[in-house]
Amino acid sequence: MADVVLKNVSKRMGSSQVIDGFSLDVANGEFVTLLGPSGCGKTTLLRMIAGLETVDKGDVLVGGKRYNNLPVQQRNLAMVFQSYALFPHMTVAQNIRFGLSIHKAPAETIRRKLAWSLDMFGLSGLEDRLPRQISGGQRQRVALARALVLDPDVLLLDEPLSNLDAALRDTAMEELKRIHHQVGTTIIYVTHNQVEAMTMSQRIAVLSAGRLEQYDTPRAVYDSPATRFAASFIGSPAMNFLNGAVEVHGEDAGVMTPVGFVKLDKERFTSAKAMAGRSVTVGIRPQNIAYAEHHESKRYSDTTLSVSVELVETLGDRSLVVSRGENGTALRFLITRDIDIEPQEMVEVFLDGRRVHLFDPQTNANVFSF
Amino acid sequence: MSEAWQKVKRFKIHEVWPLLPAAVYLVGFLVIVGAYLVGLSLSFEKNGVTVFPTLRTVAAVVSNTEFRHALLDTALFVIVGTPLELAVGLFLALVLYQQFRFRNFVRSLFLVPLAVPALVTATLLFILFDYPGGHVNFLLTGKYAFFPAILHAPVNWRGSEVFALGISMIGKVWRDMPISMLILLSGLNAIDPELFDAARTMGAGLRTRIWRVVLPLMIPSMSAVILLRSIEMWKEFIFPFILAGKYPLLGTLIESMYNDWGNSNGASAVAAILVLCIVVTTLLFLSIMEFLRRKLVRT
Amino acid sequence: MSTIARVKSLPVEGLKKALWVASIAAAVLLVAGPVYMLFKYSISDSTSINTGGAPIPLWPYHPTFRCFTYLFSDSQFFGVITNSFVIAACTVGMSMLLGVPAAYVLGRFRVPGRRLLLLGLISVRLFPDIASVIPITEFFIRFKLQNTYTGVILAHTLLALPYVIFIGMSAFEAIPDDLEQQARVMGANGFSVFFRILLPLSIPGLVAAAIYTFLLSWDEFIFAYFILGLGKISTLTLFLKQKLAFSPPQNLLAAISVLLSLPVIVFSLMLQKYMTAGITTGSVK
Incomplete structure (x- = not known):
């Protein structure tokens, strides 16, 4: 086991800067997820740590040792590829033994570790099957088993669940979490799926276009997104954004937006007052907009808006309402399933002023989180 | 992603050494073939004295009537044989282009001629066209109930220049037809079937569809067949060697000059001329195609 | 319709x-x-060939395998088959030894000027066989390789090597990069990656190349004829040619022909996939 430190690493591919001055530190035994849309450079970063890509600038340190020019095979890392890359000509057992035999482990060790991993990953009875003879979920577990028997300093996972169907993915996530608890290896996990990131990781690094947008615990990333990108990428359904300017009306501070005056939390009046006149982007999650008729009581910090319903999408236990404010600005919010709203209806909603985020329209940085 | 990986494995001389033995072998022989061919053609031997460089060997070969005759025959062999290969290949390809029950089996069957060694095919033709009592003679003189008499008397096929070279050509075309067929079939398969349907919805009949849709789209694969097959026709050796020994083509002339007359210089000169013929034909064909293409584009 | x-x-x-x-x-x-x-x-008996003026039957009067049993009891013929086999086997060995490493490099690395390199490798085959056989025979005479096994094997290797390189190259190319990278991450060096991952996975293609090479040598005539002549070492094709010159019974000629072509037909049909792919990409003659 070891910690991983990336110091200002950069990488060009052809004419594009794939990674641009990226820094990250992963503590020993931590489960960290690199989260971002496709093409943001997360897989490239992982491959740089693995040694499959060269590092143009900056340092990759694992366990305090500089890894930049260390050949792939000399790094004590394990990686699970998106395709699992199981060797098709080897049985499950041979796949798992491969790394050990490369490292010339004694026969006794190999036997013990094979037994351990078959047990750990529920693969007993499949030892002599070929990869093409087992299911997708089993393949994914073989890939993990094969990686972990090597006792790697760091386990690198490149979207290992993306080839599984939804139901299987849920159990696989639980299992991965359990395994991390049991073996305690440092894990760096790459995905574009926020649910995976939220469920499993201790910290999430949100990436966009080769840069780090935010690096924090799942909860912090959700509650106080550092940038507009982090706010929009995390949370489902996606956050609402409204452009406006900060204004102070007597006792109330708020933002004048196309849909109306959005009040801000009373407790942060002082800091809001300091920003008076500044243009900002208001971000509010659909979860924090309530359907007025069903709300017990309006709080002081709530803003009442009247919107026209355009579309109602059923999500199961809840429904997503797509509505438009006075001058056509879209606003999405959630209602419970027992509420009946029809399109074209005019309804009133409360915006929770305590849950409003403000972003600088130029830098996209969060200027007013809680 | 794979592009990125390839970058890591960028060309490093110490990793490319496994390529060297094969490269040395092939390039080495290329040098040997080239050097000997030029060296021998430009040498002249008289009374045990070798003169180099000189054009006397080439001059002697070119003025030789047998060579001239062989050159003419080979040119005819190419001019007649190439379209024949194209026609037979197209016929087989069109059969396979249809969907029918035993298509895969028939497809495999059509590959068989290529798997029969040329020498064996030549031997078989040797037997079938025997004189006077071969199958073909019996067939054409009406000895079988199912076939009408076309000839009055058996023909000595291998004893006549036209027929001897003719059956050599039949053998060559028969053996190589799978190659033409496969190239043309892949050309046919590359045509989007929707084009046929589109043409049909516009009211095009079968003939129009073939002339205006299929043929233009088949030009690349057909010209590939013509080019490759004409080269093969120039090079042909085994069939005329077995079936038309008395009537040499360039290939068989090389053999008889070398083995019968012991004239390695002359044989090399003929071989060099053969290579030249192939190069000239290829360039000529390519420039004709280019000319046609330009002309078609302009109008 | x-x-x-x-x-x-x-x-x-x-x-x-x-x-x-x-x-x-x-x-x-x-x-x-x-x-x-x-x-x-x-399988014709002699009365079905020498019919005395009657048309040759489309099915023999008395089908018989006598020609085959005769051939197999003939010690000269046995020697000839052995020669063909030994020469073909050695050609396979040599072609694979030279060709597989080259195919590996060309299939797995981005070599600069690859197309030009490939052209250079096959260009010796662009000469007609009948044209390149004279220089090679002359060269072999000078180095005392005429009338030797070595000479024919060297020549047949020259003919087969470009095919081995092409077929092998596409076999190596078809292996996903992920597998090689995975092995490297697990600590395998270039040597282990080649012998434990790439080689086993490219075996089907390489076997095809080997069989192709074997067949090429087995039914090769021109180079064998020039290098061995009708001398001491004879191969199946030379044996057939020799028999042809003395107009032997036609059923015997046919029997030799069948024995010569049977392995070629059987294996070619098995290797259809590789053959047709080679032809349509224009890499096979």
Whole structure:
């Protein structure tokens, strides 16, 4: 086991800067997820740590040792590829033994570790099957088993669940979490799926276009997104954004937006007052907009808006309402399933002023989180 | 992603050494073939004295009537044989282009001629066209109930220049037809079937569809067949060697000059001329195609 | 077939169908007829060949495998088959030894100027066999390789090597990069990656290349004829040619021919996939 430190690493591919001055530190035994849309450079970063890509600038340190020019095979890392890359000509057992035999482990060790991993990953009875003879979920577990028997300093996972169907993915996530608890290896996990990131990781690094947008615990990333990108990428359904300017009306501070005056939390009046006149982007999650008729009581910090319903999408236990404010600005919010709203209806909603985020329209940085 | 990986494995001389033995072998022989061919053609031997460089060997070969005759025959062999290969290949390809029950089996069957060694095919033709009592003679003189008499008397096929070279050509075309067929079939398969349907919805009949849709789209694969097959026709050796020994083509002339007359210089000169013929034909064909293409584009 | 046409003119449809069946039949006959004839002759008894003026029967009067049993009891023929086999096997060995490493490099690395390099590698094969056989024979005479096994094996390797490189190259290219990278991450060096991952996975393609090479050498005539002549070492093709010169019984000729072509036909059909792929990409003659 070891910690991983990336110091200002950069990488060009052809004419594009794939990674641009990226820094990250992963503590020993931590489960960290690199989260971002496709093409943001997360897989490239992982491959740089693995040694499959060269590092143009900056340092990759694992366990305090500089890894930049260390050949792939000399790094004590394990990686699970998106395709699992199981060797098709080897049985499950041979796949798992491969790394050990490369490292010339004694026969006794190999036997013990094979037994351990078959047990750990529920693969007993499949030892002599070929990869093409087992299911997708089993393949994914073989890939993990094969990686972990090597006792790697760091386990690198490149979207290992993306080839599984939804139901299987849920159990696989639980299992991965359990395994991390049991073996305690440092894990760096790459995905574009926020649910995976939220469920499993201790910290999430949100990436966009080769840069780090935010690096924090799942909860912090959700509650106080550092940038507009982090706010929009995390949370489902996606956050609402409204452009406006900060204004102070007597006792109330708020933002004048196309849909109306959005009040801000009373407790942060002082800091809001300091920003008076500044243009900002208001971000509010659909979860924090309530359907007025069903709300017990309006709080002081709530803003009442009247919107026209355009579309109602059923999500199961809840429904997503797509509505438009006075001058056509879209606003999405959630209602419970027992509420009946029809399109074209005019309804009133409360915006929770305590849950409003403000972003600088130029830098996209969060200027007013809680 | 794979592009990125390839970058890591960028060309490093110490990793490319496994390529060297094969490269040395092939390039080495290329040098040997080239050097000997030029060296021998430009040498002249008289009374045990070798003169180099000189054009006397080439001059002697070119003025030789047998060579001239062989050159003419080979040119005819190419001019007649190439379209024949194209026609037979197209016929087989069109059969396979249809969907029918035993298509895969028939497809495999059509590959068989290529798997029969040329020498064996030549031997078989040797037997079938025997004189006077071969199958073909019996067939054409009406000895079988199912076939009408076309000839009055058996023909000595291998004893006549036209027929001897003719059956050599039949053998060559028969053996190589799978190659033409496969190239043309892949050309046919590359045509989007929707084009046929589109043409049909516009009211095009079968003939129009073939002339205006299929043929233009088949030009690349057909010209590939013509080019490759004409080269093969120039090079042909085994069939005329077995079936038309008395009537040499360039290939068989090389053999008889070398083995019968012991004239390695002359044989090399003929071989060099053969290579030249192939190069000239290829360039000529390519420039004709280019000319046609330009002309078609302009109008 | 459009329904309108079918309703409009049934007789035309019938005619079309008849024409279509006839063309399949003609095509099948064109291909299978000669093969059948060869087989028929090889099992003919002598009365079915020397008919004394009567037409040769389409099926022998008394089918017999006598020619085959005769050939196999003939010690000269046995020696010839052994020669062909040994030469083909050595050619396979040498071609694979030279060709597989080259195919590996060309298939797995981005070598600069790859196309040009490939052209350079096959360009010796662009010469007609009958043209390149003279220089090579002359060269072998100078280095005392004429009339030797080594000479023929060297020549056959020259013929086969470009095919081995091409087939092998595409076999190596087809292996996903992920597998190689995975092995490297697990600590394998270049050597282990090659022998434990790439080689086992490319085996089907390499076996195809080996069989192809074997067949090429087995039925090769021109180089064998020039290098060995009709001398001490004889191969199957040379044996057949030698027999042809003395107009032997036709059933014997056919029997030799069958033995010469049988392995080629069987294996070629097995390797159809590789053969057709090679032809359509223009890499096979």
